[in-house]
Amino acid sequence: MTATALLDTDHINIDKPPFILVDGSYYMFRNFHALPVTMQTTQGLHTNSIRGTLNALKKLMEKYRPTHMAVAFDTKAPTFRHKLSPIYKGDRPEMPAELAEQIPYIHKMIQAMGIPLLAIEGVEADDIIGTLAHRACLEGHHVIISTGDKDMCQLVNPCVIVENSFDDKRYDIAGVKEKFGVEPRQIIDYLTLMGDASDGIKGVAGIGAKTAQKLLEQYDSIDNILANVDQLKGKQQQTFLQSTDSIALDKRLATIITDLDIVPDWETLRLPTDPSFNIAEKRAIFTELEFKSEIASLNHPFHPSNNGSFKAAEPAQNAIHNPMVEAIKTSQDSKNTANKQWHTVTSQADFDTLIQRLGASKHFVIDTETTDVNWQHAELVGLSFALQSHEAYYVPVAHVDEMGNQIEQLAREDVLAQLKPILQNPQIGKIGQHLKYDAHILANYDINLINEPKNWAMDTMLASYVINAVATRHGMDDLARHYLHTQTITFEDVAGKGAKQITFDKVPLTVASDYACEDADITYQLFELFSEKLRAEPNNAKLLHELEIPVAQILCQMEHDGILLNKAFLGELSARFDEKIQALETVAFAQAGETFNLASPKQLGEVLFDRLGITGGKKTKTGQYSTSEAVLATIDHPLIETVLEHRSLSKLKSTYTDALANVADSNDRVHTSYHQALTTTGRLSSTEPNLQNIPIRTDTGRLIRGAFIAPKGRKVLSADYSQIELRLMAHFANDPVLIRAFQEGHDIHRATAAEILGKAFDDVTSEERRQAKAVNFGLLYGMSEFGLAKQLGFTRQQAQDYIKLYFARYPTVRAYMQATRTAAQNQGYITTILGRKLFTPDMQHPNRSVRQAAERAAINAPLQGSAADIIKLAMIAVNEVLHQDHAKMLLQVHDELVFEADEDKVDEIAKLIKNAMQDVLSKTAKEKGWDVDFAVPLVVEVGIGDNWDEAH
DNA sequence: GCATCATCTTA
DNA sequence: GTAAGATGATGCG
Numbered sequence: 001m002t003a004t005a006l007l008d009t010d011h012i013n014i015d016k017p018p019f020i021l022v023d024g025s026y027y028m029f030r031n032f033h034a035l036p037v038t039m040q041t042t043q044g045l046h047t048n049s050i051r052g053t054l055n056a057l058k059k060l061m062e063k064y065r066p067t068h069m070a071v072a073f074d075t076k077a078p079t080f081r082h083k084l085s086p087i088y089k090g091d092r093p094e095m096p097a098e099l100a101e102q103i104p105y106i107h108k109m110i111q112a113m114g115i116p117l118l119a120i121e122g123v124e125a126d127d128i129i130g131t132l133a134h135r136a137c138l139e140g141h142h143v144i145i146s147t148g149d150k151d152m153c154q155l156v157n158p159c160v161i162v163e164n165s166f167d168d169k170r171y172d173i174a175g176v177k178e179k180f181g182v183e184p185r186q187i188i189d190y191l192t193l194m195g196d197a198s199d200g201i202k203g204v205a206g207i208g209a210k211t212a213q214k215l216l217e218q219y220d221s222i223d224n225i226l227a228n229v230d231q232l233k234g235k236q237q238q239t240f241l242q243s244t245d246s247i248a249l250d251k252r253l254a255t256i257i258t259d260l261d262i263v264p265d266w267e268t269l270r271l272p273t274d275p276s277f278n279i280a281e282k283r284a285i286f287t288e289l290e291f292k293s294e295i296a297s298l299n300h301p302f303h304p305s306n307n308g309s310f311k312a313a314e315p316a317q318n319a320i321h322n323p324m325v326e327a328i329k330t331s332q333d334s335k336n337t338a339n340k341q342w343h344t345v346t347s348q349a350d351f352d353t354l355i356q357r358l359g360a361s362k363h364f365v366i367d368t369e370t371t372d373v374n375w376q377h378a379e380l381v382g383l384s385f386a387l388q389s390h391e392a393y394y395v396p397v398a399h400v401d402e403m404g405n406q407i408e409q410l411a412r413e414d415v416l417a418q419l420k421p422i423l424q425n426p427q428i429g430k431i432g433q434h435l436k437y438d439a440h441i442l443a444n445y446d447i448n449l450i451n452e453p454k455n456w457a458m459d460t461m462l463a464s465y466v467i468n469a470v471a472t473r474h475g476m477d478d479l480a481r482h483y484l485h486t487q488t489i490t491f492e493d494v495a496g497k498g499a500k501q502i503t504f505d506k507v508p509l510t511v512a513s514d515y516a517c518e519d520a521d522i523t524y525q526l527f528e529l530f531s532e533k534l535r536a537e538p539n540n541a542k543l544l545h546e547l548e549i550p551v552a553q554i555l556c557q558m559e560h561d562g563i564l565l566n567k568a569f570l571g572e573l574s575a576r577f578d579e580k581i582q583a584l585e586t587v588a589f590a591q592a593g594e595t596f597n598l599a600s601p602k603q604l605g606e607v608l609f610d611r612l613g614i615t616g617g618k619k620t621k622t623g624q625y626s627t628s629e630a631v632l633a634t635i636d637h638p639l640i641e642t643v644l645e646h647r648s649l650s651k652l653k654s655t656y657t658d659a660l661a662n663v664a665d666s667n668d669r670v671h672t673s674y675h676q677a678l679t680t681t682g683r684l685s686s687t688e689p690n691l692q693n694i695p696i697r698t699d700t701g702r703l704i705r706g707a708f709i710a711p712k713g714r715k716v717l718s719a720d721y722s723q724i725e726l727r728l729m730a731h732f733a734n735d736p737v738l739i740r741a742f743q744e745g746h747d748i749h750r751a752t753a754a755e756i757l758g759k760a761f762d763d764v765t766s767e768e769r770r771q772a773k774a775v776n777f778g779l780l781y782g783m784s785e786f787g788l789a790k791q792l793g794f795t796r797q798q799a800q801d802y803i804k805l806y807f808a809r810y811p812t813v814r815a816y817m818q819a820t821r822t823a824a825q826n827q828g829y830i831t832t833i834l835g836r837k838l839f840t841p842d843m844q845h846p847n848r849s850v851r852q853a854a855e856r857a858a859i860n861a862p863l864q865g866s867a868a869d870i871i872k873l874a875m876i877a878v879n880e881v882l883h884q885d886h887a888k889m890l891l892q893v894h895d896e897l898v899f900e901a902d903e904d905k906v907d908e909i910a911k912l913i914k915n916a917m918q919d920v921l922s923k924t925a926k927e928k929g930w931d932v933d934f935a936v937p938l939v940v941e942v943g944i945g946d947n948w949d950e951a952h
Numbered sequence: 953g954c955a956t957c958a959t960c961t962t963a
Numbered sequence: 964g965t966a967a968g969a970t971g972a973t974g975c976g
Contacts, residue, residue: 498953600972601958620958628959651960655969681966683963690968693962701961725963725965778964787964853964860965864963868966894963894966 017066018161019136019269021129023147024071024117027053028106030148030166032099041290042481046098050105050289056165057115060146061271068141068269070116070132072125073107079124081253085200105289112281114272123260126151130256133160135264151199153180154187154256181213189222191254192247201250204243206236222247287487296493299511341391342517344509346409351418354385354393359422361387363429363457365523368438369394369516371503374688375440375559376671380412381505383419384516386524392517399505399512407509412445420447429457433476433523436556436676443560450553453545460523462548463530465677466540470839474677480522483529488522489515539835546928547834547869548676550876554889555674555684562669563691563890563898566707566947570661573703577653584646591639598646601627612637652695656704663689674892681861682836682868684892692893696952705949710900715944717887717906718951719913720896722939723748724870725780725863728833731935732862733816737809742936749773755809756802775806779813780863782856817859824858833866833921834873834930870920870938871895877916877924882909898948910942 031052039048057071110117118128129152133143137159145152148164153176156162162171169175176184193212195203207215219225225232226247229240240247272278279298286294345351358364365386370378382396397412422428424447432438435456439449449455461474464483472482480488494507494515504512534541589595592612596603605625609617614635618626629647632640664670672691674684686692694708695701710716726748730738741751746761753764753772764772771792778788789799807814824830824840831837838861842854871892878889878897887901887909897917901909916924917940925932945951 597972599970602972622957624958626958647960651970654971655961659969675967679966683966685967687968690962693960693968695961697961720963781964781966783964791964856964857966864966867963896963 016142017068018064018142018144019132020060020064020066020069021132021136021143021145022057022060022069022071023125023129023145023149023152024053024073024106024110025125026147026149027056028073028099028103031056032096032102034166037098041288043485045105045289046102047105047289047291049099049102050109051291053106054109054291054294056146057110057113059165064144067271068266069271070118070128070269071110072128072132073117073119074125075119075121075123077121079122079127081124081200085249085253105285109285109289112278112285114277116269116271120262127257127260128262130155130258131260131262132264134258139266150180151187151191151196151254151256153184154191154254155258156184180209182216186216186221188251188254189216192222192250195250196254199253201253202246203250204247205239207239222251290481290487292487292490292493295487295489299489299494299514339390340517340521342514342521343393344513345393345395348410351395351410351415354395355418355422357387358385358419359428361428363431365392365431365520365527366423366438367432367516367519367523368441369504369512370441371505375437375444376665378441378444379505380416380441380445381503382512382516383415384520386517386520389525389528390521392520392524394513394516394520396509396512399507399509402506402508404506409509416445416447423447423449424451424455426452426455430455431458431460431523431527432456433459433479433519433526434461434677435459436552436559439553439556440560443556450556453550453553456549456553458527458530458544459549459552460526460530461677462552463534463544464526466543466548466836467530467533467537468837468839469677469682470680470841476519476522476526479526484522484525486522489518491515540837542929543834543836547872547876550879551872552676554875554879555676555892558889558891559671559673561888561890562665562671564709564711564900565660565664565668565670566709567661567664567668570657570704570707573707574653574657574661577649577657581646581649581653584642584649588639588642588646591637591642598643599650601625604643608635608637608639612639648698648700652701652704656695657707659689660704660707672891679868680857681838681865682832682872683864683894684868691891694948702949705952706947708898708948709946713903714900715903715906715946716948716951717899717901717910717913717942717944718896718948719899719910719917719940719942720893720952721867721871721874721917722941724867724895724938726776727936727938728863728866729780729813729816731833732866733810733813734935735810735812735816738813739935745939749776752776752806756805771802775802779806779817780860782817782859784852784856820859820862821855824855824861830858830862830865832862832869833932833934834869834925836865836869838862838865867895871897873924873928874917874920877920878913881912881916896952898951906944910944914940914942 028049032049035048035052037046037048039051040046060066061069107117107119119125120128126149129145129147133145133155136143137157141159143160145155145160145162146165147162148166152162153171156171156173156176158173162176163169171179173184176182176187180187180190182190190212191201193204193207193215194209195201195207215225219228226240226244229237232240283295283298286298343350345354365384367384368380369382369384370380372378379398381398382394384392384394386392395415396407396409397415399407399409401407423430423442430449435449436459442449460476460479464472464474464479472478477488477490480486492501494511495502495504507515534544585598588598592607594607594611596607598604602624604627605617608614608627609625614637616634618631620626627643629644632644660670670689670691672686673688674686676684678685684692695704708716723742726738727742730742737755738748741748747769749772750761750764750769752775753759753768754761756772756775757764757768759768774788774791775783778791781787783803785796785799785803788794788803789796792799794802820830825843828843829837829839840854840858840861842850843858845851845854871894875889875892875897882889886905887899889897889899891898897913899909899913918938921932921934921938943951
């Protein structure tokens, strides 16, 4: 019996929020198949179904603001339908393990959210929903059943609507008619006639959706069809007569029960109205699931980015939303439940106590919170501290309320004045995550954190990098996840992202304090963990304290100083380039016979290969024509030269002349950022702007280097290591021929050519030298004959022969390459000259090309990595001999250091630098306890000029 | 508004 | 063939 007959719908109050009944089992399955199975926590728990179910529930609650709700689930226990029919749902395959593991989490999550969950052993979710919908109707509620199961449409009546939040389709009475062509009350018969294999309903043979619809339109019900079976045609009549038994069974299977013996207690189906309800449980489960935005919602329930968090319905006119009060509740709660002691320090008395503890400590964590990731524009907003795990302090110094008004807090200058002696005292070690940034910020307030390497007890980012550069990225959130299995509150969680992001001073204080305290706390926990790891591997500790930390402090100084630009000159170049670019564009359009965007590879490809009919176009992996220089160079057409020149000038203008002028400060100095924990080999990288890829190869490009100058009375000085990676290869391979060539100071490429070709050194042609150079570089990059052939325009056979010849002359090099490969394969890492372990993933990868790429990287890693070690050490050595008043180290470009130096002392300074750099292994490394016996001389070439072009 | 692709710059 | 970062175009939301 369906509910309709019993209903008197006049008393239903549609102004009240509807009672929402959710088919939990449907959402669980549907989301599992709809969302990628790659959604997993770092622990490998699949979360696609959990995530999808959560989103569906949130969407429903947002939409209807219900006061009452229930989610029903099937259980594993057999139901009466199983007893009725042996095939009922019998064909269904075993539930995938990836889904099964999610079920307990889905249940736990729903319960944590305070949503009534109904799962009754031996009862199907459909029947629970049917019964509750029926009861709710009788009591005058408007009901929405959320499911994608069409069977449920039998429950639709004037007060029950079925809705699918997957496709947003709603079925009221008219909707059901439109979709199925029958009344909701006929759905059971409709299903019985046509059958439903997935539900074990056999149906009547030969009857599908269309016939079922037609029959029910004509006869209204199966009972009536059977009563008039004689009217049916021969075959159909036969089938019906034979099917009466199975029809009866199918009908029972298809009928959703609406009168189960369960009495809903409406109070137990009421949703909580307080967003902080169960917050600890919510936090716990979302943390375990690594649902960052959900955690953020808990921390900051009224943030604009938080549009999906659960907010229970309340009459709008009564709502007194006080974000601060709510935020305090949530953060208090989180502190208590996690058993953490996080404090916000706003009174002088509390701060005095903190200062006392900091001053008496051996070391502590410090972290600064600011208004900007770029230290040049950042304002200090607060500082957090940790002296032990699970305890942290946040001292706000420039927070404002949502109106932008100052809030009660200690004054920034007072706080900093009291901290300064402690922060500058190297006897009290500072611990931090990416301390270079904090050092920049504090320097802006005249506090010097880079006075001595010892002042930094640890930088957790650098420690992680030294321990294993590739296991994880080295941001704090990554480290917390990887090493502490903790999902932290991210900055985006508290401040939003993109255009809507707010600055940290506007984040409500309690939320900000939690975030900042967590950072300090996590950093302390990482410090303890990494200290342990570093004790186990003393060379890593040495790399951190004797190499990376001193380098970080030097980089801080270099970034702070910045290099002077000749902005007027850059402006001239821009104008000149622009003029030429315009002219080239006109020419290109004439040559192409049409106008198009020259900067668009897509349009250019179409013009060249489709319209001008040029053949030999190569496609990129996305299927469009490649128009890279290498491809265009093989084409003979006047348009090509124009395009290439246009491209080259556009590149120079947009990437260099325009961009550099834009990032210069008010004193015309540019401050790059060096990233010290990014590359897989130990190299630095440079961003905003990247000053490690300033042009030099072409004359036009090289002009840009002329814009890097020194102030009046100073010169630009450049010092670079000559052939450092090849020297390292000679050393590692211990190759007598190469070592002798370096010892005798020969041009190494010419010497290589002479050796391979069996010629006298002076008889080597420039073409032969070029080829030898390509092979030498190829070796450093783990070359294949294919790659070499491409580089030199050789056939594969020629390339193979050439390599063979090389290895015949340099057998030790071949042995070294093979030994590196083996080491990477067997131990999973290679080591650099200072013993840095560089892990080599994918050496056993089943995909051949991935594996070969890994092998090439493994061959290159000790060479590039050792060169990186050497120049880092050189920076330290040079810094020790340099007088800050007379010269500044400004740039590092992998094998080159760039300085500005007083003109009258520049020759003397050049000698100091050259010697410090050349002696870095024989002297500096040894002083710091690395025992390196380097077989070839390190040679440094120094240039001096009025700009970087002249100096190089 | 944001992510990805193709291209080009360096050591 | 190694290691990086920036740009404009393009396509998705």
